[in-house]
Amino acid sequence: MTEMTKEDVTAMILSAKKQAGLTWEGIAEKIDMSPVWTHSACMGMNAFPPAKAEALTKALGLPQEAASVLAESPTKIWEQTVPTDPCIYRFYEIVGVYGPTLKALIQEKFGDGIMSAIDFDMQVTRVEHPKGDRVKVEMSGKYLGYNSW
Template identity: 40%
Template sequence: MTPIMSKRDAAAYVDSARIRQGRTWAELADHLGAPLVWTTAALLGQHPMTTEQAARTCELLGLADDVAESLALQPSRGTPAEDMADPTIYRLSEALSVYGPALKALIHEEFGDGIMSAINFQVDFRRRPDPDGDRVVITLDGKFLDYRW
């Protein structure tokens, strides 16, 4: 019996097939009828896909059943330390480092004592044209969870 492929290896197969076929993440999300950021994160190993979603993705990309098997597994979520040094990921982390305390203060002022859920959560991404250079718009949409004593 062979071991199940790691989610990181499955993600590499998905990304390679996507690039070689000239497909976008948006095309894959549309194919599955799922949100863009969620689909991209799932295909990069951060969420489990349903067996059907994994099979449909692998069929579209011409990937083997062992990739689909891995895509359906429960992940160990998070970003490896070496990926945190990537300038795009680092800048997102920096933005939360700078604005996190202000957002925390605003959440507490507006909602009370609690947190924004990252489990009951949606994230959206879009490009907004701007005369001074296009803007990246990221919307974090999490349910407020109050602390209950």
């Protein structure tokens, strides 16, 4: 008997979501987490805190074993060094074009260091605009200064 994997649970979630006609925003609300985190952890790219894993399992009617799988630390793998999907590529392009600018301004405002991608959160919102609505992405990460020793 093979163990249930993160891929199995992702497939169950997508199926339950479709059948129940839910949105990611709706699912996130049910477990009182943000939509970005919820989607990412459902895709197996983050580990749910145990209580949230339980809550999601109940909310979507998944088998009990799914809760422990959702709480496991994933190995984060992406297979395309340069993403081909246009929606994702545009973010890669932003890093290519504005990466040195992000670095220069972080250093100007904080000193020699980085923005953490671990102690990190992100929001995506829709902003109305007369010339066409806009996607707003807000990232927030803890500043970490390089150690010297």
